C-alpha cells in the first residue's frame with residue numbers, strides 16, 4: 001500500500017508524492033500523464049478548482065447575507081476557459097465574465113446560462129455587442145460614452161432593453177502588497193469619477209445620466225476593477241467606498257438607486273512556497289463590513305455585490321509539466337567579482353506556454369516531479385526552447401544537482417494566464433489542458449498539431 005505525502009502551497013490541493021518520491025496529481029502519477037499526453041502539458045486539478053470556487057461562493061454569500069445583502073461570484077474566464085471549465089463554473093454556482101466574442105461563445109457552448117454571463121471590454125466590436133444582445137447576457141459592462149450610444153442603438157434595433165453596468169475608474173490601483181490612490185488614472189479602462197477643473201460632472205456621472213436617458217438601456221450597476229495579484233483588502237475597500245459615493249451621488253441627483261456594485265477581481269495567489277495570500281474567508285467579511293459601514297455613512301441601502309476572481313480560482317489548481325532537455329553550466333561573475341556556476345536547465349516549452357515571467361517578471365516555483373533526489377542542490381535557471389535569451393521561466397531556483405535530460409519538471413500555480421496567454425511563437429504547438437480528478441485524467445483542450453498550423457496557412461499563392 002502506497003502512502004501519499006500531500007504537497008503544500010503553491011501546489012494544488014491534490015498534489016502529492018508517493019513512497020518512491022514521484023509526484024501525483026489527484027492520484028495520477030506524473031510519469032503516466034507524461035507518457036499518455038506528452039509534455040509540455042497543463043494539468044488542472046479539477047477538485048481544487050471546484051474547492052476554490054466553492055470557497056468564494058460560500059464565504060461571500062455568508063458575509064453579504066450577514067449585512068442584509070447578497071453576493072455573486074463571476075469567474076473571470078480570461079484566466080482559463082474551455083467548455084468543461086464553463087460547465088464546472090456553472091455547477092459550482094459561479095457566474096462568468098467574458099471579454100470577447102470568443103470567450104462568450106465558449107462559455108455558452110459549455111452550458112453557462114447567458115443570464116449569468118457578463119460582457120466586458122474597452123473596445124467591443126459590433127458583432128460582440130450584437131451576439132451579447134442576441135443571446136441575452138445578464139449584463140454588458142459599458143466602458144465609454146460612444147459605447148453607450150452603440151449598445152443603445154444595437155438594443156433598440158433588436159427590440160430589447162440591454163442591462164448595462166458602467167465601468168468606473170476610481171483612482172485606486174492595486175497590485176502585489178500595495179495599492180496607490182491617485183486623483184486621475186491614465187489608463188484605457190472605465191470613466192473617471194473625478195470631475196475635471198471647471199466641469200460640473202465627472203465623466204462617470206455624465207455617462208450615468210446619459211444611460212438613464214436612453215430607453216433601450218437599463219442601468220443595473222456600477223463596476224470597478226482595480227488590478228491583479230492583490231495581497232490585501234485595503235484597495236478593494238477604498239474602491240468600494242468610491243463606488244458607493246458615486247452611487248449615492250446619483251440617487252441625490254436623479255433619485256435612481258443602482259441595485260448592484262461589482263468590485264472586480266484581482267485576488268492574489270501563492271506562486272512561491274513562502275507566500276500566504278488572503279483567503280476568501282478573510283476577504284469577504286472585511287469587504288462586507290466596510291460596505292455596510294459606508295452605506296450607513298451615505299444613508300443608502302446596501303447594494304447587491306459581485307466580484308470577479310479569475311486567477312484565485314484556477315491559478316492554484318494548475319501545474320505545467322515539462323521534460324528537461326539540454327543542461328548547460330555557465331560560469332558567471334557575481335557583483336562581488338566572485339565567479340559561480342549557473343546551470344541552465346532547458347525544458348520543452350517556454351515563453352509560448354508561460355509568458356508571464358517575460359511579460360512582467362512573474363516568479364514561479366518548480367520541482368523535479370518524476371523522482372526526488374538527495375543530490376546537492378545547484379543554482380539553476382529554468383529556460384525554454386525559444387529563440388530569445390529572455391525566454392526564462394524561473395530566473396533563479398535551487399534544483400538537485402543530478403537533474404538530467406529526460407527528467408520531468410513541474411512548475412506550480414500555472415492554471416491562470418498560462419494557456420490563455422499562450423502563443424505559437426517559433427511555431428511551437430500549444431500544449432494540451434488535461435483535467436485530473438479522482439485518479440482519472442481527461443483532455444479538455446488537445447495539443448495543437450502541425451496540421452493545425454498548416455490548416456490556417458493559405459498557401460504560397462500563384
Ligand SMILES: *Cc1c(COP(=O)(O)O)cnc(C)c1O
Nearest residue numbers: 076225228265266308309310311
Ligand atoms: C482580469 C480581470 C479580472 C480577473 O482578474 P484576476 O486577477 O484573474 O482575478 C476580473 N475583472 C476584470 C474586469 C478583469 O479585467
